[in-house]
Amino acid sequence: MKYILLGSLGHITKPLAQQLIAKGHQVTIVSSQAAKAAEITSLGATPAIGSVEDIDFLSATFKGADAAYLMIPPKLDANPWKEWIGGVGRKYAQAVKASGMKKLVFLSSIGADKPDGVGPVSGIHLAEEALKTLSGVDVLFLRPAYFYFNLFAVIGLIKQAGIYGNNFGPDRKIVMVHPRDIAAVAAEELLHLSFKGVSVRYIAGDERNSRDIAAVLGAAIGKPELPYVPFSDEDTEKGMIAAGLPEEVAKNYxxxxxxxxxxxxxxxxxxxxxxxxxxQLEDFAKEFAAVYNS
Incomplete structure (x- = not known):
């Protein structure tokens, strides 16, 4: 089988590629960075260097493939961000149609059923809608939970202020997942290709409220009393802007x-x-501690 994978050598695409290659399949990895070509080749994959916004490049890359794993890379200078994400999804749809490919696994997100009000995930919703318009193409939307790796962003806050905080609130259970578990599901689906029509599969590893997350991470880094502090929405946005994120990104997050x-x-x-x-969260907390202490 011939597979096309978007996402360069990211935390999902790389292990996904390794699993497909180990089964003897032909894998092409799309990356925007020519510097990644050598490492892609060393995995046993074929590099395709180009932009996800280039319909002609994507169409040519997709042509002749049995299936593809599609994802939309982050672009923190996009404005308006949601519309940019949706626009990339429309370009994917055009390229798939032009290529004649018939099987897609698309990395969506928990919350992508909502057309608005869920930050950048509203853009993912637009991308889903674009891919749904494809006729005769089987599309599986993977909707994983909040990535554990997003928690690495609070390391600076913990070190500087001695707290774990966000605007999620103390009691709401946050659904989380590890990228390697997403890769395993994507590999399973691509190897079997049994999905038909338009379908959705959720992926989750743990469900914990913010107090629990603070306690587990705190215990892992030797700060068992690490407090959770809820932030107002205004302070959350201002804090992200002060940390260097563009206003559009801060607003959406x-x-x-x-x-x-x-x-x-x-x-x-x-x-x-x-x-x-x-x-589970306790498993990831070991990785968190290693990064925290590095």
């Missing part, structure tokens, strides 16, 4: 926090809860 706090981010997930994947 703040909105995503509100969606988590109110629960709207998780409404459809709660109706279709999957069996939890192997990596």
């Amino acid at each position: 703040t909105e995503m926090g509100v969606a988590a706090r109110t629960g709207i981010m998780f409404e459809d997930y709660q109706k279709h809860r999957p069996a939890l994947s192997p990596t």
Whole structure:
């Protein structure tokens, strides 16, 4: 089988590629960085260097493939961000149609059932809608939970202020997952290619409120009394801007926090809860501690 994987050598695409290659399949990895070509080749994959916004490049790359794993890379200078994400999704749809490819696994997100109010995930919703328009193409939307790796962003806050904080609220359970568990699911689906029409699969590893997260991370780094401090939405946005994020990004991440706090981010997930994947918060906390102490 011939697979096309977007996402360069990221935390999902690299292990996904390794699993497909180990099964003897032909894998092409798309990257925007020519410097990644040698490492892609060393994995046993073929590099395709180009932009996800280049429909002609994507169409040529997709042509002749049995299936693809699609994702939308971060672009923190995009403005308006949601519309940029949705626009990339429309370009993917055009390229898939031009190439004649018939099987897609798309990295979506928990909350992508919502057309608005969930920050950048509202852009992912637009991308889903674009891919749904494809005729005769089987599309599986993977909707993983909040990545554990996002928690690395609070290391500076813990070291500087001695707290763990966000605008998620203290009691709302946040659904989380490890990228390697997403890669395992993506590999499973691509190897079997049994999905038909348009379908959705949620991926989650743990469900914990912010107090629990603070306690588990604190214990792992030798700070068992690490407190959770809820931030107002205004302070959350201002804090991200002060940390160097563009206002558009800060606004959208703040909105995503509100969606988590109110629960709207998780409404459809709660109706279709999957069996939890192997990596629990305590498992990730060991990785967190290693980065914290490095």
